[in-house]
Amino acid sequence: MIWLGIETSNSPLSIAIVKDGQIVEEIVQNEKLTHSVTVMPTIEELFRKANLNPADLDAIAVSEGPGSYTGLRIGVTIAKTLAWTLKKPLVGVSSLQVLAANGQGFAGVICSLFDARRQNVYAAAYDGETMQPVIQDHHNSIGGLLEQLQLLNTPVLFIGLDAVNFKEVITAQLGNQAIFASTSLALPRGSKLIELAQKQSLPSVEEVHNFVPKYHRITEAEANWIKDQKKGQ
Amino acid sequence: MNDQYILAIETSCDETAAAIILNGREIISNVVASQIESQKRFGGVVPEVASRHHVEQITMIIEETLEKANMQPSELTAVAVTEGPGLVGALLIGINAAKAFAFAHSLPLIPVHHIAGHIYANELVEPMQFPLLALVVSGGHTELVFMKEHGSFEVIGETRDDAAGEAYDKVARVLNMPYPGGPHIDRLAHEAEEGVEFPRAWLEENSYDFSFSGLKSAVINYKHNMDQRGEEIDPQKVAKGFQDSVVEVLTTKTLRAARQYQVKQVIAAGGVSANKGLRTSLEQAFEEAKISFVVPPLKLCTDNAAMIGAAAAHMYNAGVRGNLAMNGLPGKELKSWI
Numbered sequence: 069m070i071w072l073g074i075e076t077s078n079s080p081l082s083i084a085i086v087k088d089g090q091i092v093e094e095i096v097q098n099e100k101l102t103h104s105v106t107v108m109p110t111i112e113e114l115f116r117k118a119n120l121n122p123a124d125l126d127a128i129a130v131s132e133g134p135g136s137y138t139g140l141r142i143g144v145t146i147a148k149t150l151a152w153t154l155k156k157p158l159v160g161v162s163s164l165q166v167l168a169a170n171g172q173g174f175a176g177v178i179c180s181l182f183d184a185r186r187q188n189v190y191a192a193a194y195d196g197e198t199m200q201p202v203i204q205d206h207h208n209s210i211g212g213l214l215e216q217l218q219l220l221n222t223p224v225l226f227i228g229l230d231a232v233n234f235k236e237v238i239t240a241q242l243g244n245q246a247i248f249a250s251t252s253l254a255l256p257r258g259s260k261l262i263e264l265a266q267k268q269s270l271p272s273v274e275e276v277h278n279f280v281p282k283y284h285r286i287t288e289a290e291a292n293w294i295k296d297q298k299k300g301q
Numbered sequence: 302m303n304d305q306y307i308l309a310i311e312t313s314c315d316e317t318a319a320a321i322i323l324n325g326r327e328i329i330s331n332v333v334a335s336q337i338e339s340q341k342r343f344g345g346v347v348p349e350v351a352s353r354h355h356v357e358q359i360t361m362i363i364e365e366t367l368e369k370a371n372m373q374p375s376e377l378t379a380v381a382v383t384e385g386p387g388l389v390g391a392l393l394i395g396i397n398a399a400k401a402f403a404f405a406h407s408l409p410l411i412p413v414h415h416i417a418g419h420i421y422a423n424e425l426v427e428p429m430q431f432p433l434l435a436l437v438v439s440g441g442h443t444e445l446v447f448m449k450e451h452g453s454f455e456v457i458g459e460t461r462d463d464a465a466g467e468a469y470d471k472v473a474r475v476l477n478m479p480y481p482g483g484p485h486i487d488r489l490a491h492e493a494e495e496g497v498e499f500p501r502a503w504l505e506e507n508s509y510d511f512s513f514s515g516l517k518s519a520v521i522n523y524k525h526n527m528d529q530r531g532e533e534i535d536p537q538k539v540a541k542g543f544q545d546s547v548v549e550v551l552t553t554k555t556l557r558a559a560r561q562y563q564v565k566q567v568i569a570a571g572g573v574s575a576n577k578g579l580r581t582s583l584e585q586a587f588e589e590a591k592i593s594f595v596v597p598p599l600k601l602c603t604d605n606a607a608m609i610g611a612a613a614a615h616m617y618n619a620g621v622r623g624n625l626a627m628n629g630l631p632g633k634e635l636k637s638w639i
């Protein structure tokens with residue numbers, strides 16, 4: 069079974085090819101380059117190094133969100149197009165879970181988060197042993213997230229490049245309960261994405277058309293439109 | 302020579318489109334999914350909403366295009382895609398889908414300029430005659446392009462502010478007409494005998510550039526003054542006055558350029574060339590001037606992928622190729638490929 073994993077949910081990029089549970093090729097980078105320019109050449113390069121053809125693929129995994137809207141759409145568009153035209157199943161995995169999986173084995177909960185600006189975050193928390201969600205993926209204020217974590221009354225491992233942006237407020241609120249993962253765990257990995265995807269049942273290839281990113285937020289224009297509709301009633 | 306089949310993809314604004322074109326002249330299939338119903342809610346195109354819709358639609362539209370043509374990817378010669386100009390987030394969906402598809406089937410990529418596409422829509426109707434002048438008018442563009450031969454472009458005039466289509470949408474809003482405003486203004490204008498007198502923006506004497514923001518402001522001021530006097534405006538007369546100004550400037554400048562550059566053919570392209578008032582005026586002017594004038598049918602005037610495939614066919618033959626590192630170029634300039 070040959071898997072391709074595509075992770076472009078935020079500025080880092082990771083692509084992996086996993087064959088029968090073994091990593092064949094993996095690239096993890098944090099160069100703040102445009103995904104539109106780098107993703108396809110990177111995929112091509114990994115296929116060439118692995119001496120594989122696109123048709124050799126059995127399944128594709130993609131980080132489905134939350135994250136940067138444009139980053140998500142580039143990854144999902146590429147994954148979706150490859151899966152559809154090669155007639156392979158496409159599995160989506162939460163980008164927060166992919167990142168949290170870097171800390172698997174931690175005795176407590178793992179909180180992965182992305183900065184959503186204006187003191188807001190996309191965040192989730194997972195049981196460090198089982199990787200089951202304790203707090204589902206959602207959009208929240210950093211304060212709101214920390215309140216939920218405090219109630220868990222267990223050590224929390226914060227993971228991800230953006231965790232440092234909130235270090236002060238996290239420490240102020242959680243004190244010793246908060247632990248910060250080392251920077252070597254801060255980048256999402258395509259191989260982790262595939263590992264998590266393999267735990268799901270494979271969807272049928274027909275479902276590929278309906279695959280969309282999970283933004284976890286509607287657009288501002290739609291939010292305003294809904295507000296106006298309600299006012300009009 | 303083997304037959305050349307190009308799969309073309311266009312997502313530069315709010316239309317998700319794909320087409321298959323045979324030898325640059327014949328439409329084998331042409332599929333367009335419009336977002337108008339969704340974007341109407343906002344009175345214009347919201348870029349983030351457009352990008353989201355493109356991701357929802359893209360694989361379905363390409364599949365439908367292949368199915369309607371009854372073709373397999375292995376029968377294709379190349380994949381063409383709009384590289385720009387347009388909304389960057391929207392462009393990126395078509396470009397990344399094109400790149401993934403081309404990679405999956407080892408096909409060459411062709412990056413196409415959206416305006417070149419609009420002009421080449423005419424090749425799907427009849428062969429272009431050179432030298433040629435194209436007037437490209439749409440929601441995003443108002444340009445006069447001179448072409449000496451295939452693949453040679455010289456932009457001799459462009460808008461300095463609003464595109465003609467943009468001005469139509471804004472004036473439609475003043476008249477409480479829904480988005481997109483063009484067809485409503487066109488209809489109203491035909492219902493009036495006489496229009497309100499609005500200015501014409503001729504700019505410098507020899508300029509082929511356009512400007513529509515002054516005209517738009519004149520309409521807004523007119524409505525404002527009438528409101529203050531407690532008088533009702535006559536939407537038909539306002540529409541006619543506005544349209545007459547736009548049409549006269551477009552027709553006069555296009556005719557003058559056609560004469561100066563001694564062209565054999567004049568082409569009107571882009572969504573606004575579907576406007577009846579403009580079409581009639583241009584037809585009349587060029588009939589009198591004895592210069593061949595063509596406008597593609599409506600469904601090839603508005604954004605579509607068939608036109609991208611038609612331009613790409615010539616680019617392919619000229620050896621133009623893209624690669625997997627192609628990016629969306631929202632401000633891409635129209636450059637010659639020969």
Ligand SMILES: [Zn+2]
Binds near residue numbers: 439571
């Ligand atoms: Zn257009």
